[in-house]
Each structure stands twice: as structure tokens, then as C-alpha cells.
Amino acid sequence: MRFHKTLVNRLSLILLLAAIVLSGKAYSALEIVITEGIDSARPVGIVPFKWKGDGVMPGTLADVISADLMRSGKFNPLSQAEMPQLPTSDGEVDYTAWASKGVEVILVGTVEPYSLDRYLVSFELIDVIRGQITGGNARVLSAGKLVDSRDHILDSRQIVVDGNKFRRHAHYISDVIYEELTGIKGAFRTRIAYVTVNRKDGNKTPFQLVVADYDGENESILLKSPEPLMSPSWSPDGNKLVYVSFENRRPQIFMQDIYNRSRTRLTDFEGINGSPVFSPDGRQIAMVLSKDGNTEIYLLDIASRETRRLTRNRYIDTEPSWTPDGKSIIFTSERGGKPQIYRVNLASGKVRRLTFQGEMNLGGTVTPNGEDMVMVNRTQGNYHIARQDFKTSTMQVLTKTYLDESPSIAPNGAMIIYSTLHQGQQVLSLVSLDGRFKARLPAAEGEVKSPSWSPFLL
Numbered sequence: 001m002r003f004h005k006t007l008v009n010r011l012s013l014i015l016l017l018a019a020i021v022l023s024g025k026a027y028s029a030l031e032i033v034i035t036e037g038i039d040s041a042r043p044v045g046i047v048p049f050k051w052k053g054d055g056v057m058p059g060t061l062a063d064v065i066s067a068d069l070m071r072s073g074k075f076n077p078l079s080q081a082e083m084p085q086l087p088t089s090d091g092e093v094d095y096t097a098w099a100s101k102g103v104e105v106i107l108v109g110t111v112e113p114y115s116l117d118r119y120l121v122s123f124e125l126i127d128v129i130r131g132q133i134t135g136g137n138a139r140v141l142s143a144g145k146l147v148d149s150r151d152h153i154l155d156s157r158q159i160v161v162d163g164n165k166f167r168r169h170a171h172y173i174s175d176v177i178y179e180e181l182t183g184i185k186g187a188f189r190t191r192i193a194y195v196t197v198n199r200k201d202g203n204k205t206p207f208q209l210v211v212a213d214y215d216g217e218n219e220s221i222l223l224k225s226p227e228p229l230m231s232p233s234w235s236p237d238g239n240k241l242v243y244v245s246f247e248n249r250r251p252q253i254f255m256q257d258i259y260n261r262s263r264t265r266l267t268d269f270e271g272i273n274g275s276p277v278f279s280p281d282g283r284q285i286a287m288v289l290s291k292d293g294n295t296e297i298y299l300l301d302i303a304s305r306e307t308r309r310l311t312r313n314r315y316i317d318t319e320p321s322w323t324p325d326g327k328s329i330i331f332t333s334e335r336g337g338k339p340q341i342y343r344v345n346l347a348s349g350k351v352r353r354l355t356f357q358g359e360m361n362l363g364g365t366v367t368p369n370g371e372d373m374v375m376v377n378r379t380q381g382n383y384h385i386a387r388q389d390f391k392t393s394t395m396q397v398l399t400k401t402y403l404d405e406s407p408s409i410a411p412n413g414a415m416i417i418y419s420t421l422h423q424g425q426q427v428l429s430l431v432s433l434d435g436r437f438k439a440r441l442p443a444a445e446g447e448v449k450s451p452s453w454s455p456f457l458l
Contacts, residue, residue, distance in 0.1 A: 036438040041076035042181075044069060045098060045106035045128075048080060049121070050088040052112035058119065059166020061173065065107065068174035068188045071215065071430070072414065073437025075181075078103060090124050090153060095132035104129050105154070105181060107173070117163040125155040125177060154180050167217065187412040190214045191454040193222075193232040193241055194428065198446045209243060211258055214410075214453070216441055222256060223263075232452045233277045241452075242266065242276040242285055253287060255302075266300060275319055276300075279326050286310075286320035286329050297331050297344070310344055311351070317342075321365045330354065330364045330373065341375055355388065357395045363406065367413045367433070374407045374416055374433075385418050385431060398435035408453045409433075417441070419449040 046066045051057035069075035080086075084097035087108050098106055109123030130138075130152035140149040155176055161169045168189065175186030191211055199206040205224035209232060212219040223229065227246035234241060242255045251273045256263035267273045271290035278285055285300045289307070297310040297320045310329060311317040319332040323343075330343045341355045341364040354373065355361035364375040370390070377386035377397060385399040385407050401420040408417050413433060420429050426449045427442040442448075 033440045033442065035440060036436075041070070041074055041437075043101065043103045044075045044077050044177075044181075045083060045101075045103045046077045047083065047086055047088070047106060047108045049109045049111050049123070052110055053119075057111055058117075058163045059170075061109070061111070061121070061166060061170045062107075064167055064170035065174045065177070067215070068171060069177065071439060072178060073432040074178075090126055090131075090136060090150075093126060093128070093131065093136075095128050095136070098128045099132050105177075107177060114160050119161050119163065120158060121161050121169060122158045123156065123173060124153055125180060127152045127154050171213075184414060185412045185456070187410045187414065187456065188214065189457050190411060191238070191457065192408075192417060192428075193234065193452045193454070194448050195229050195232065195450045196443065196446055196448050200446075209241070209256075210448075211241075220258070222258060222261065230450060231275050232450060234452055234454045235278045236280055236282045236455055238454050238457045240278075242278060244274050244276065253285075255285075266302070266305075271295075277320055277322060279322055280324060281326055286322060288318045288320065297329060299346075310346070310349075319363045321363075323366050324368055324370050330366060332362050332364065341373070355395075356393075357388075358386075361386070365407060365409055367409055368411060369413055372413075372433070374409055376405055376407065385416060387433060387435075396435060398431045398433075399429070399438070401429055404429075406450050408451050410453050411456045417451045417453055419451060 046062045048062045066077035069077055078101065082101065084101060085094055087093045088110050089108055106126050106128055107123055108126065109121065112120050114120040134152060136152055138149045138151050139146045171188040174188040178186035192214055193211050196208045196210055197206050205226050207225040207227065207229045208221050209223040209229050210219055210221050225245060225247045227249065230244040232241045232243040239259065240255055240257055242253060244251050245254050252265055253267040253273050253276045254263050254265050266285065269289050269291035272288055272295055274288040276285050276287045283302060285302060287298055287300060288295060289298045294314060295316045295318060296312065297317050299308045299310060313335055315333055315335040317331050317333045320329050322329060327347065328343050328345050330341055332339055333342050336353055339360040339362055340353055341361050342351050342353050344351045358377045358379040360378045362376040364373050366373050372390065373388045375386055376383050377395065383404050384397050385404045386395050386397045388395045404418050404420045406419045416431050416433065417428055419426060422440060422442060426447045427440055428448055428451050430439040430441065
């Protein structure tokens with residue numbers, strides 16, 4: 001079967017990548033390298049926060065916020081050298097000076113000591129154009145009286161922050177700005193899970209399951225293993241991961257708490273145990289099993305551990321993914337003659353083919369708003385990340401990278417993280433849902449693969 005050949009080819013690729021890793025380098029933090037799209041982004045000004053205490057401010061804010069907004073692909077923060085002034089409050093802002101730089105919005109703020117190792121962070125998000133028009137003194141009629149509206153202040157907040165949480169708070173401010181300016185919830189406080197491999201110096205546990213902030217910071221190794229780890233996937237509450245481990249020399253599916261590190265083996269069936277994915281309500285897991293002979297899609301009830309077989313045919317069905325409403329599963333199957341993506345309704349059992357363009361389509365995931373599907377599309381032998389609009393069935397190829405796989409969508413639907421090859425090494429890459437912004441997240445050393453983007457986190 002061609003699909004079988006495809007799986008064999010993909011397995012060969014994995015083995016090739018493993019071979020690359022075996023010859024390879026040590027693992028360390030991810031780094032984001034923007035490769036395309038920032039030139040068309042919207043200029044903004046993220047002014048350095050003024051420190052009102054003694055000594056050095058205990059953490060940075062403006063640099064992290066600027067990096068977040070730039071990595072969103074929608075904004076291009078000015079460098080400090082380009083800023084016409086460094087105001088710390090609206091009263092100090094020269095709206096005309098900023099407008100002359102093409103900047104429509106700026107962020108200004110201060111940090112001051114509050115109590116022991118706690119600090120008061122204040123900021124204002126200012127519409128420069130509106131401020132220029134009104135002079136910052138707009139008034140509106142309220143209860144028969146004219147009152148100051150200050151409608152050029154898009155947002156302003158004061159929050160007390162612990163000294164070790166400045167970076168986290170910077171991501172929070174980025175979320176506020178992103179949602180205010182785009183209408184889309186920010187996802188800068190999310191995390192990603194991925195798998196690394198490193199056999200440096202005869203490392204006996206070369207495979208690692210890692211969780212980090214979306215930008216690669218604050219890494220945490222959840223598991224080290226002498227055998228491959230694959231397919232991590234987040235629980236809806238962001239507290240657990242499910243994944244496949246070969247540590248017992250056979251594929252088994254585990255569920256692990258990312259905070260207390262406790263873990264549970266969910267499956268140990270004969271044959272394939274693969275591609276586990278939590279349901280939107282967190283009560284079930286869709287997975288691939290071959291315990292009954294052929295490779296099919298199953299559901300596992302986590303509480304009862306009962307399984308339910310969803311697909312039944314003589315072809316291989318694999319790579320399940322839930323629709324956001326939890327009523328359907330999309331999956332890859334060769335039942336139509338070549339690998340394509342299908343959708344099975346969990347209530348009726350009816351199966352419908354979703355993709356028709358290109359030589360094959362694999363690994364589909366529905367966007368959080370349910371309007372699009374992201375997948376791996378193969379056309380003329382090239383594997384690229386693509387998006388398909390459900391209403392029009394129009395497909396857009398988003399990437400130009402090489403041997404793309406494992407796409408995972410940010411919880412706000414704005415960005416996709418996926419695994420690809422760059423200069424012979426397996427790396428992670430980012431692409432915006434419209435394909436205009438692209439970036440790489442290579443490990444400073446070693447290989448990284450199988451990314452999974454977390455849900456929104458508090």
C-alpha cells in the first residue's frame with residue numbers, strides 16, 4: 001500500500017534523523033530566528049519602563065514585550081535608538097513626534113518598589129494618532145455633562161509583581177497589547193512540549209521530553225529515556241501530557257503531570273500504541289492501536305480505561321485529532337487510494353473525506369475557531385504545511401521549508417509550530433496562519449522535534 005510506503009518513508013526519515021542525532025551535538029535552549037514577514041508588520045513603540053527604585057531594576061519588561069510582539073508577525077517594535085523620546089506616562093508623550101515615525105501605538109510605564117521583593121508595575125497603552133487629533137484632551141457628553149474621555153488611552157493597569165516573575169508579567173502585558181490591537185486573545189503565556197535527542201559522550205538516556213515557554217525560555221525536562229519518546233500532546237487544562245514511550249522496548253502510551261512529574265501508563269496493547277490526543281473535555285484520549293489486527297483509531301475513556309473502536313476498514317487509519325467541539329475526529333487514511341484526511345462523526349459514525357488537493361495530505365488539525373484545518377501537504381514530492389478553509393475548501397501552502405511535519409496550532413489560532421529540516425538538522429519552525437510570518441526555533445545544539453502547543457495558561 002502506498003500509505004504503508006509513506007509510513008515506511010516517514011519512519012526512514014525518523015531513523016535518518018536519529019542517525020543525524022547520533023552523530024550529533026548536545027541539546028540546549030531554543031532560539032527564535034525570524035526569517036520572513038517582519039517588514040510588513042505594524043510599527044509600535046515599546047518604551048523602556050522607568051525604574052523608580054535604587055540600584056538596578058530587578059527584571060526586564062520592554063525587551064521581552066518587544067520580542068513577543070515581533071514574533072507574532074503582526075508588529076514591528078522600534079528599536080530604542082529609533083524612538084523620538086522616552087516618555088514614562090501619557091503626559092510626557094509627544095504624539096506628533098511618534099506619528100512622524102509611522103508609529104500608531106506606544107506603551108509607556110514605570111516600575112517601583114512595593115514591598116520586600118515585590119514591585120508595582122504601571123503601564124499605559126496609547127493611541128498616538130487619536131492623541132494627536134485630540135491633543136489628549138477629548139471630552140464626551142455623560143449624564144448631560146462634558147467629561148474627560150481620554151479615549152486615546154487604550155489600556156492602563158497597575159499590578160504588583162514578584163521579583164522572580166518579571167518575564168512572566170512581560171508576557172502578560174504582551175497578551176494585553178495583542179488583544180487590544182488585534183481583537184484576538186494573546187498566547188504569549190503558553191508553553192510548548194517537544195522531544196530532543198542527544199547521545200553526546202555516550203549519554204545513556206538520550207531522549208528527553210521537554211516543556212518550555214513558547215519562546216524556548218524556562219525549559220523543564222520531564223523525562224529522560226534510553227529509547228524514543230514521541231507525540232506529546234497537552235491536556236485541555238495544561239497540567240498533563242500524553243505521549244508514546246519505547247522505554248520498555250515497545251510502544252506504550254503514558255500520561256504525565258507536568259508539575260509533580262507523576263505519570264501513569266495508559267496503554268500496553270500488542271502492536272501499535274500511538275498518536276494519543278486528549279479530547280476537548282479531557283475525559284477521553286483518541287489514539288492509534290493495532291491490537292485487533294489492522295491499524296485503527298480508538299477512543300480511551302481515562303476514568304474507566306475502556307476503549308472504543310472508531311474506524312474499521314482494511315486500510316491504515318492514523319493521526320487522530322479532535323475537532324474543537326469534541327463531536328468529531330479527523331484522521332489520516334489511505335482508504336481513498338492515497339493518504340488523505342477524513343472526518344468521522346462520533347455520534348453517527350459517518351466518515352467524510354476532507355482533502356483532495358496534492359498527492360497526499362497528512363496530520364490534520366482543526367483551528368480553534370473551527371474554520372480551517374492545518375495539515376502536511378505533499379505536492380511534487382515536497383512536504384509542506386498547508387491550511388484549508390472549510391467553507392471554500394481552498395488550500396493555501398504556508399511554508400517553503402523542507403520535509404515539514406507535526407504541525408501544532410497556538411490556542412489563539414494565530415501561529416503554527418512544526419518540525420522541519422534546516423541544514424541537515426531537525427528543528428522547530430513557526431509560521432503564521434496567513435503564511436506571511438516565518439521563524440525558526442533551532443536548538444543551539446542538537447535536534448528537536450514533535451512540538452505540541454499548550455492551551456491557554458493562567
